Amino acid sequence: MVSLERTQAPRFRYLVALIPMVSGLLGVLIANIPVSILGGLVPAPLFGLVPVYFWCLLRPDLMTPAVAFSIGFAEDILSGGPPGIWTLAFVLTYALLSRQRDSFAGLSGLAAVLGFAGAATFACAVAYFTVAGLNLLSGLRLPPLVPVVSELMMTVLFYIPTTLVVGWLHHKLVGAARSDV
Amino acid sequence: MANAWKIARRSNVQLPLILVVALAVVVVLLGKAQGTLFDRMRAHATDTMAPVLEKLRTPVAGFDRFLGSISEIFSVYEQNLKLKEENARLRQWRNAAVVLQGRVGHYQALLHAVPDPKMDAVLARVIGRANRPFLQTMILDAGRQNHAMPGQAVMDARGMIGRVYLAGQRTSWVILLSDLNSRIPVNVAPGNVPAIMTGDNSATPRLEMVSHTVTLHAGDQVTSSGAGGLLPAGLPVGTVVADGAGGWRVALLADPAASQDVEILNFSKPPEAPPASAQLPAEAAGLKPQTPPDPAAQAAAAQKQAQANAQPSAQTSAMAKPKPVQPPPGQTAPAEPAPSEVVDR
Secondary structure, three states, X not given: XXXXXXXXXXXXXXXXXXXXXXXXXXXXXXXXXXXXXXXXXXXXXXXXXXXXXXXXXXXXXXXXXXXXXXXXXXXXXXXXXXXXXXXXXXXXXXXXXXXXXXXXXXXXXXXXXXXHHHHHHHHHHHHHHHHHHHHHHOOOOOOOOHHHHHHHHHHHHOHHHHHHHHHHHHHHHHOOOOOOO | OOOOOOOOOOOOOHHHHHHHHHHHHHHHHHHHHOXXXXXXXXXXXXXXXXXXXXXXXXXXXXXXXXXXXXXXXXXXXXXXXXXXXXXXHHHHHHHHHHHHHHHHHHHHHHHOOOOOOOOEEEXXXXXXXXXXXXXXXXXXXXXXXXXXXXXXXXXXXXXXXXXXXXXXOOOEEEEEOOOOOOEEEEEEEOOOEEEEEEOOOOOOOEEEOOOOOOOOOOOOEEEEOOHHHOOOOOOEEEEEEEOOOOOEEEEEOOOOOOOOEEEEEEOOOXXXXXXXXXXXXXXXXXXXXXXXXXXXXXXXXXXXXXXXXXXXXXHHHXXXXXXXXXXXXXXXXXXXXXXXXXXXX
């Protein structure tokens, strides 16, 4: 893969460097298409979190904090919730992953899914407690926990199919080694 | 799989990470203080996506209906019997409603009651629904160019669904009654008990601010109260149900998950123009409003007065006689009183 990457034209490599961000934004877009398949019974998963998790561990040079910020901000704009909630959640999750990269990246099989579940739980907890804090400041009621837990479960449930797509993109286009971009 | 995870060289991202975290906190605070900035961005994004959403709507709605109908196949017979019975009961209620509507109209005519303000409605199609942890919303294909404005009530055939809270040029977002941020002043009938219906992301919003001296009953009707003037009064909302913990909730009449076409009610009370304070007593007495005196006419009158003072004559008595009062429009002038009556007054 490294040899393949070295043969890539510089312009193509710049495009390849955009793949993690574009994947994250595409995941956000798909998750927030306001079309309900199951009659609104369950919330859509956080597809945008999977590329952040995946490439933060494998290619932190491509999935930078600014990219995580952009994906979280897109989630905020399209999801319609209180502004900034998912931006903060994604960035803080990125911070957690970058500090515990060795622990997370060494996981395999079911443990890898559990590792992502831990990261997603952290992201949802940040979002929930931020909204709860803002509601308390405004004198409003605490948000219900069930919808956040439902979203977390859906996100973890869809982790495996999403990570298959992201992994395919990584192996075919991005490459595992650090590039010079 | 562990081998597949080739750990990249640890990059020195600590400083930008701190900055980005600080920026994210700023975004949260900015969103709290200046939410309209983000609303504008959302409206623009939805306007851009509207054609795609309209194309996606039809196949997904068909699939949704198919999924929903799977569970109902086995209960079609029972549902049919129940619907026939309900239909017969509703026909009786319809007759009663027609009679009562006529009687109310008669009473209003007798009392010269102020009629309810007329409402325009915009028919819109639901092109999207979003069920997010902190927001339950639907997106309509009518926006500002169709005169849909934030705050307007949205109804389906059965009852109120929610309010428009964000209007783009071609699309608008509706905050559902069940949403966490929804608060609607309502009346509970019978008794016209005022209350606030607050959403909590469940299917049945809570009834709050109910007076402790009032006893509600399951099945009582909930309608919008119109308090505050933001929503029209009398919109059907739902029925009261007990929540099992001593509180009350509202089973909504509308079904946001199944609604396809909805109405956006353009309710705006016309501003009441206050009468000019100088004219008020005269108009209250049924008189014509007095026009302000012309300075030139005043000068001429003063000149005439001076001449009259200089030449006292029989004209004095004639000038002292008061002018007859102008009748209000539509009334005949009263007969001119006799001189003796004038003196008595």
